[in-house]
């Protein structure tokens with residue numbers, strides 16, 4: 001397996017405060033990889049070190065096989081967290097200009113800009129000035145400018161924030177299409193649902209450290225499935241047959257799936273006259289796994305950060 005990004009032991013301090021405290025990040029080529037974490041976790045600082053925009057105080061990073069990321073900048077597309085475009089430029093020129101900054105000749109950039117805009121159903125905005133666009137539309141134009149030189153590695157810092165639900169869905173489609181065409185995509189997000197839908201692998205960062213790295217599935221498997229059970233009888237001696245962690249919620253019994261399975265619980269309940277009216281066993285989502293891994297404080301911060309963003 002070739003790694004598009006192999007960062008090890010990244011450390012960054014600002015004015016004596018440690019923002020990133022020994023982050024490793026291994027992103028296999030051809031994968032959609034998500035970095036999750038609350039505000040101030042160190043996501044942006046980590047991405048900026050990986051891209052060579054800032055140098056780490058400690059640690060190394062190899063990007064597309066090169067330990068000096070700026071030398072492979074032409075093969076990288078980067079959507080920074082702070083968006084910004086030249087207001088008086090026309091959309092098509094802006095996209096071509098962004099390609100030129102990454103080494104793509106301007107005339108080719110203009111042709112590709114037209115193609116990208118048409119593919120994204122924005123064929124009619126190419127001649128408009130950036131200042132006339134809505135915020136979400138300007139962000140989409142910036143994204144297309146990030147992709148115009150056909151980068152092998154695409155790094156997107158909070159790409160979904162500021163987009164409405166329709167444009168979030170279109171961005172998900174675009175990210176998958178780039179992956180299918182062979183690119184590697186690394187993005188950061190507060191919104192767990194995007195990572196859950198898109199990523200084969202994720203890292204959860206909190207307090208400048210990686211708390212989890214691996215597949216979304218393995219993160220979910222860290223928690224037991226949840227059982228929601230409705231008994232026909234509402235009270236009785238059979239209550240003792242339910243696992244000790246059982247809580248009543250809206251007339252249902254909630255508990256973690258016992259490691260021995262559900263059968264023995266059901267058998268005892270039936271034998272002792274509880275009756276079974278309804279039963280569901282739900283695998284935990286990434287959201288619950290995130291809380292367990294990053295802690296409740298991190299979850300509260302995530303909720304605050306994503307207020308206003310849509311899932």
Ligand SMILES: Nc1ncnc2c1ncn2[C@@H]1O[C@H](COP(=O)(O)OP(=O)(O)OP(=O)(O)O)[C@@H](O)[C@H]1O
Pocket residue numbers: 014015018019037038039040041042043044045046081305
């Ligand atoms: N240039 C800087 N100077 C001083 N402190 C900084 C600088 N950049 C980041 N920090 C601090 O480093 C920590 C990590 O910030 P960073 O922007 O990497 O977090 P983040 O995970 O991207 O957060 P967010 O979700 O809000 O974007 C924060 O405490 C932040 O205040």
Ligand SMILES: [Mg+2]
Pocket residue numbers: 043044045081157
């Ligand atoms: Mg950030």
